[in-house]
Amino acid sequence: YSNVTFTQCTSVIQVTATDADDSMYGNSAKLVYSISQGHPYFSVDPNTGVIRTALGPGDMDREQREHYQVVIEAKDMAGQRGGLTGTTVVNITLTDVNDNPPRFTQSIYQFRVSESSKSGTTVGRIQATDRDIGKNAEMYFTIVSGDGMDMFEISTDKDTQEGVITVSKPLDYEKKQSYTVEIQVQNNQVDPRFLSAGSKDMATVRIGVEDVDEPPLFDKASYLMEVKEDAMVGVTVGSVSAMDPDGARSMVKYSIDRRTDMDRLFNVHPGNGSVFLLKSLDREETAWHNISIIATEFNNPRQSSHVPVYIRLLDINDNAPTFATIYETFVCERTKAGQRIQTVSAVDADEPSMGHKFFFSLASEGMHRSNFTVRDNGDNTASILTRRATYSRLHQSIYLIPVVITDGDYPMQSSTGTLTVRVCTCDREGNMELCSAEALSSSPGLSTGALIAILLCAIILLMIVVLFTALKRQRKQEPLIISKEDVRDNVVSYNDEGGGEEDTQAFDIGALRHPDAAVALEETAKQSLASRDNGDVREFINQRVLENDCNPTAPPYDSLATYAYEGAGSVAESLSSLGSTSSEAEQDYHYLSDWGPRFRKLADMYGAEDSDFS
Structure with a gap:
């Protein structure tokens, strides 16, 4: 091979x-x-x-x-x-050599794309063939000319060797409905020996833009508006403008996104987009307001767009300057005239464009009896100076100096601040040693009203505690009324929810009562038990127990069994006059004392008669 x-x-x-x-x-x-x-x-x-x-x-x-x-x-x-x-x-x-250039499968391609397509959206694919194989068949595509060179771009799919056309910039059907581009294809590697056959091929691509219903478009990406903080309600702050970019040119209405204007300070005219005031403004409270205005198509309310609106409040001089802090000033009894005892400054909530400028002076009502002088330092501060060399703490321990602070803006604002000066005894270096009690009491602290409120709260709390303690003690001292009828033996608790035997432990209910009553109850119970311990009762109970043991339909062993003992026949027989004996023989009523405490009164009555007769 x-x-x-x-x-x-x-x-x-x-x-x-x-x-x-x-x-x-x-x-x-x-x-x-x-x-x-x-x-x-x-x-x-x-x-x-x-x-x-x-x-x-x-x-x-x-x-x-x-x-x-x-x-x-x-x-x-x-x-x-x-x-x-x-x-x-x-x-x-x-083996292959690159002797064949790539060739488009067709000379003209046509595609359509929506105007709402975002950047990177694929418009279409074009194909070219190459008779070579391997690297000799690899190719790349480029857009060489046409009115859509800036709107589209093309890349090569490495797997299929196809040219992929994508959107590079936003399209607008209302501006341009179609584009034409010339696309060139050639091999990545070219053999110079075969350039005579041509190494490139060209094709024309026509791209049509499809119209879609678009939301209204504002003429600005954002709006900046300014309004004075003292503007009257209803004053127009500015306006926004939006239009339907589609060919139908649907009417647009405006509204404010109330999530951005929770206090409802502004409103917008639904027809012309003018923004106006609904409430008074205060720059010192909020200097900027950022709202969002919505433009919606009348014919299709689902088509809407938002635009941010930044509203800046312009400052006006509506606040008077005040002292920058609360000054604590003292003067020595022995000093010298012209001595500086304090330097004061001021603050202003307003923000003038040229910066703050404050002027300090002594109020007119304090000039004729002033013991101090206010000197403006020209740098937004003032010095408080003494006018004499000696001050008597015993004669007057506190001086109040009214200082007028004026700003330099228009309209001019001023306020009067009072500076409190205490007269103190000082050492040779001028350090404070002793001030009057009156001056010390005037230092910042709790007011009289606050002290009274605290005292009242303490008294009310103490009364509640005393009342609660008294009620609790009274409940503990309540006597437990024990009548002759309220005789109990033992209380046994059965906490079983089903069958089965369970050992229980009885407790004496007398332990829960008053100690004195418990002793009496114990004696009564002993007498009751002694009186009831007779043969008739034992025989009756044994008979009933035997009946329950032999009864196949008897309830569970630990259930409550009722023994309805009605007692034996009365030794007194009938109490009627007809059944009573007519003899006047002496009767023995001592047996009544054996019947228990319920018949004690009766036993006492008849026992007394026996004593009388005897």
């Missing part, structure tokens, strides 16, 4: 044959080579066995025939008659 890229007489391969005869004996081992199959494409050197091409490159084309089979014959006796022969087969394959 051999791969060949050739010119005429190009050596392809050399074949060699061997002969077992003695080469020293005549011509019996002398070999001659010849081609028995493969003419006229190849030839073989009769002496060396080298196979060569017999035709030029133009006569052999891989695209027409790629594989050749050549049969070589070797004959001894120098090729003379009577010589012996042997043959071999040589398979020759022509």
